[in-house]
Amino acid sequence: MDFNLTDEQLLLKETVRRFVDEELIPLEAEYRPEAEAMPDKYLRPLQKKAKSIGLWLLDIPKEYGGADLDLLTRCVISEELGRTVVIPYRINEVFGPDVRPPLLYCKGEQKDKYLRPVLSGEKRMCFALTEPDAGSDPAAMQTRAVRDGDDFVISGTKRFISGAGYSQFAQVWALTDPEKRARGGITSFLVDLDTPGVNLTRQQPTMMGDSPWEIVFDNVRVPAANVLGEVGGGFAMTQEWLTDGRVRCHGAQSVGMAQRALEMMMDYSQERITFGKPLSERQIIQFMIVDSAMELHAARLMVFECAWRYDRGENVRDTSYMVKITCSEMAGRVVDRAIQVFGGMGLTKELPLEWMYRQLRSIRITEGATEVLRWRLAQNLLKKRSRH
Ligand SMILES: Cc1cc2nc3c(=O)[nH]c(=O)nc-3n(C[C@H](O)[C@H](O)[C@H](O)COP(=O)(O)OP(=O)(O)OC[C@H]3O[C@@H](n4cnc5c(N)ncnc54)[C@H](O)[C@@H]3O)c2cc1C
Numbered sequence: 001m002d003f004n005l006t007d008e009q010l011l012l013k014e015t016v017r018r019f020v021d022e023e024l025i026p027l028e029a030e031y032r033p034e035a036e037a038m039p040d041k042y043l044r045p046l047q048k049k050a051k052s053i054g055l056w057l058l059d060i061p062k063e064y065g066g067a068d069l070d071l072l073t074r075c076v077i078s079e080e081l082g083r084t085v086v087i088p089y090r091i092n093e094v095f096g097p098d099v100r101p102p103l104l105y106c107k108g109e110q111k112d113k114y115l116r117p118v119l120s121g122e123k124r125m126c127f128a129l130t131e132p133d134a135g136s137d138p139a140a141m142q143t144r145a146v147r148d149g150d151d152f153v154i155s156g157t158k159r160f161i162s163g164a165g166y167s168q169f170a171q172v173w174a175l176t177d178p179e180k181r182a183r184g185g186i187t188s189f190l191v192d193l194d195t196p197g198v199n200l201t202r203q204q205p206t207m208m209g210d211s212p213w214e215i216v217f218d219n220v221r222v223p224a225a226n227v228l229g230e231v232g233g234g235f236a237m238t239q240e241w242l243t244d245g246r247v248r249c250h251g252a253q254s255v256g257m258a259q260r261a262l263e264m265m266m267d268y269s270q271e272r273i274t275f276g277k278p279l280s281e282r283q284i285i286q287f288m289i290v291d292s293a294m295e296l297h298a299a300r301l302m303v304f305e306c307a308w309r310y311d312r313g314e315n316v317r318d319t320s321y322m323v324k325i326t327c328s329e330m331a332g333r334v335v336d337r338a339i340q341v342f343g344g345m346g347l348t349k350e351l352p353l354e355w356m357y358r359q360l361r362s363i364r365i366t367e368g369a370t371e372v373l374r375w376r377l378a379q380n381l382l383k384k385r386s387r388h
Contacts, residue, residue: 003304009076015053016080023049024084032355033088034209036163042086046094057096057119059244061104064119066096071244072307075252079300082256085352089359090162090210097121098163101241102171102188105229114169114190126167128158128191128215129238135160136372138173139182139235143217145174145189147224152176152189154220164200164213169193172217173234180232188234190226197221208362242367243320247310250363251303251323254331255296257356261331261338262292264353269341279341288337295330302326318380321373324363328370332360 005013023046031042038046050056058074060066069077081087091098097118103125106115117123134140143156154174164170169192177185191198197220203211229237266289269280279285306319335356339346346353364370 003301005076009073012073013076013080016055016077017083019050019053019055020080020084024081024086027086028084028352032085032349032352036088036091036210036212037166038088038091038093043093047096050095055095057099059101060096060099060119064115070307070311071247072304072311074248075303075307078248078252079256079259079303082253082258083260085355088210089208089362097124100125100127100171101244102127102228102237105188105237106190109225110190110228117168123168124163124166126161126163126170126213128161128164128170128172130158130160132157132159136369138238139186141173141175141186143172143174144178145176145187145222147176148221150224151221152187152224152227154189154191154217154222156217158215158217160204160212161215162210162212164193164215165203167193170215171228173238176231182235184232186234187231188228188237189222190228191217191220191222195220195222206362208358239317243310243317245367246320246324247303247306247316250367251299251306251320251327254327254360254363255300255303257360258292258296258299258331258334261335261353261356262289262296264351265289265292265338265341285341288341292334292337296334299323299327299330318377321368321377324368325370325373325377328360328363332357332364335360 027042031039037043054067055077057064057066058069058077060068062068081092087094099115099118103115103118114123114125118125129138129141131141131143133142141156143154143158145152145154152174154172156174158172161170169190172189172191173186174189175181175185176187179185193200197218199216199218201214201216203213205211228234266280269285269289270278272279280289302319302323306316306323309319310316335353339353339357342351342353345351348354
């Protein structure tokens with residue numbers, strides 16, 4: 001078993017690390033994202049720089065001008081990015097517009113109307129799955145899309161939709177067959193947000209700074225040509241996208257945050273003197289450091305192994321659940337210990353730790369609460385075992 005990254009991956013890692021250390025971390029004193037989008041005055045120069053060093057549209061196929069990197073390589077990059085708190089946690093546009101994999105299901109005219117304008121930065125999109133009564137269990141959604149001639153008519157309410165306020169269109173999931181639901185009854189639509197009947201009714205500010213939107217769809221008429229993928233194929237599409245995010249974002253990015261917190265904790269404990277000795281000479285502090293280093297090492301290996309298997313075409317659903325649970329909880333503990341070692345300074349906004357703490361807390365809930373993943377994982381493991 002070869003645990004080494006390829007020369008190309010090592011080079012990319014080094015390039016991204018330099019970009020983070022030289023361009024992003026120095027910005028932290030001036031800017032800390034407390035909203036979904038990065039202001040243009042920071043975003044545009046960073047995009048220019050990222051493009052000039054070849055870090056552009058990392059997960060997009062080459063036919064659309066992307067780098068088409070595999071998941072393992074994107075995890076290597078994501079870990080390095082996790083070390084800075086300058087990039088908004090949920091919407092990273094520094095390496096190109098946020099084109100989520102489902103948008104790559106665009107076909108025919110949809111490509112010119114939706115995909116290409118997103119890739120060129122002319123349009124932005126949001127992802128509208130969650131509802132007031134269907135969060136962890138999206139298959140319980142109530143939003144309906146009813147066929148009427150060449151159109152579908154959509155009615156329902158979506159909640160917690162990131163970026164809706166500055167998006168031109170949304171990818172909306174709705175029930176086309178209430179009997180079938182997750183098994184072929186949910187369809188994904190591209191909906192222009194200026195269509196009559198679409199109302200952004202409120203924003204809900206959160207502890208992380210994000211303020212996702214509630215969107216009410218009141219008999220919104222959408223052409224059948226705006227179905228993304230196949231009618232009834234919407235649910236499977238979501239699962240594919242979520243697996244990628246669990247490994248790359250909840251996994252690798254959390255590892256990067258924990259790495260920085262650990263380095264900060266080690267440096268500070270050697271400088272800070274209390275009762276005549278550096279903190280690093282106290283066994284209780286050493287245990288915090290070593291527990292963090294061990295947990296971090298195990299979590300990183302889990303991310304890399306899962307991404308490697310994904311790239312080989314293996315089904316990594318269960319492992320991706322393990323990755324999200326392990327990495328988000330591990331990084332939360334490491335950042336918590338780092339705050340403890342820094343004492344009062346750890347609580348201030350002068351350090352990045354409090355920001356990491358808030359973001360890490362949120363991913364134990366969003367895009368799959370860790371309890372739900374544990375429950376699903378237990379079901380899958382028990383089912384496999386009962387077949388023996
Ligand atoms: C800042 C932010 C941004 C978001 N952005 C988007 C977005 O862009 N698009 C979008 O569609 N959604 C978005 N969401 C929604 C997010 O994905 C949901 O909040 C999440 O899926 C959880 O759903 P819920 O809040 O309805 O919690 P619920 O489903 O009500 O669950 C509440 C809690 O119950 C427990 N629980 C639930 N089911 C089980 C079970 N089976 N077993 C054990 N425990 C269980 C868990 O602890 C869970 O945390 C966002 C949310 C936030 C806060």
